[in-house]
Amino acid sequence: MKVPKRLQPLVDEGLVDTVLRQLMSGKEATVYVVRCGDDVRCAKVYKEASQRSFRQAASYQEGRKVKNSRQARAMEKGTRYGRKMQEEVWQNAEVDALYRLAAAGVRVPRPYICFEGVLLMELVTDADGHAAPRLAEVDLSMEQALLFHAQLLREVVLMLCAGVVHGDLSGYNILVDADGPVIIDLPQAIDAAGNTEAAAMLERDVANLADCLGxxxxxxxxxxxxxxxxxxxxAGLLTPETVLTGRVAAPARPADVGAVLREIDIARREEEERQRYLQQD
Known part of the structure; x- marks a missing residue:
């Protein structure tokens, strides 16, 4: 196929030899199957912020660090340079998370390089060597679904023990290869200790797994x-070997109305941020 404009720099630099086909197009990126020497890999081309349906909400940016105070101020003010820095932070978050999680034993694609807004990484395949299907598209027996659920809970625990919450986990960003589930799409991954929304995001990720396999x-x-x-x-008691039950004790204290109001305020601020971004464009 004709080389897409965004992939041409990788071809020019000798990082990609041939673009074989488009694999998929999602809310944040388009993925292509490419040949690199003797290897077939995938190239994830991040969409421009104005083209993404998934916005860089304030709740995902919280806790992410930039190189210096000038970049931080520019990002806060929303200048052109600041928006460029936001894009770099957004893209680098996935690369950093992939390396961090792979080192922790989480089943994620192996990253190779991020160059000019394109992430070159391992192509996840099924037992026949074809591109692996998404979990949401696979029919399972009850036994398989229970096995996958147990495997994915372990992946979530491994991620959290490594200090990472996926933040957007669902059956559409989990692939199924010959050995089971592989977690993908991590540009929105957050630092568990540095983000006040980490608990809510973790619970939503796990609930999405239950919805998919339920x-x-x-x-x-x-x-x-x-x-x-x-x-x-x-409580500092979670380890990769922790045996889970799926049950928690009912809270003895009354509902936290203040927490609900804070959630509403966060949603309001995210919408205001989105409107400011649109007005600047």
Missing amino acids: RFVPALLELQYGKEIWALYS
Whole structure:
């Protein structure tokens, strides 16, 4: 196929020899299958911020660090340079998370290089060597669904023990290769200790797993693994070997109305940020 404009710099630099085909186009990037020497890999081309349906919400940016105070001020003011820095931070977040999680034993694609807004990484394949399907597109038996759910809970725990929360985990960003689930799409990954929304995001990630696999095992929808995992993490008791039950004790204190109001305020600020960004463009 014709080389897409965004991939031409990688071809010019000899990082990619041939663009074979487009694999998929999502809310934040378009992915191509490419040949690099004797290897077939994938190239993830990040979309410009104005083209993404997934916005860099304030709750995801919290806790992310930049190189110096000038960059931080520019990002806060939303200048052109600041928006460029936001894009770099957004893209580098995935590269950093992939290396960090691979080192922790999490099943993620192996990253090779991020160059000119393109992430070159391992192509995840099924048992026949074809591009692996997404979990949401796979039909499973009850036994397979239970096995995958247990495997994915372990991946979530490994991620959290490494200090990372995916932040957008669902059946659409989990691939299934010959050995089971592989977690992908991590530009929105957050630092568990540096983000006040980490607990809510972790619980949402785990709930999305239950929603996806609950099609085959409805009993999964009744369990509270997300709350249990975060409670153990907060108490310093979570390890990769922790045995989970999916049950937590009912709270003895009244509902935290202040927390609900804070959630509303965060949503309001994110919408204001989105409107400011649109007005600047």
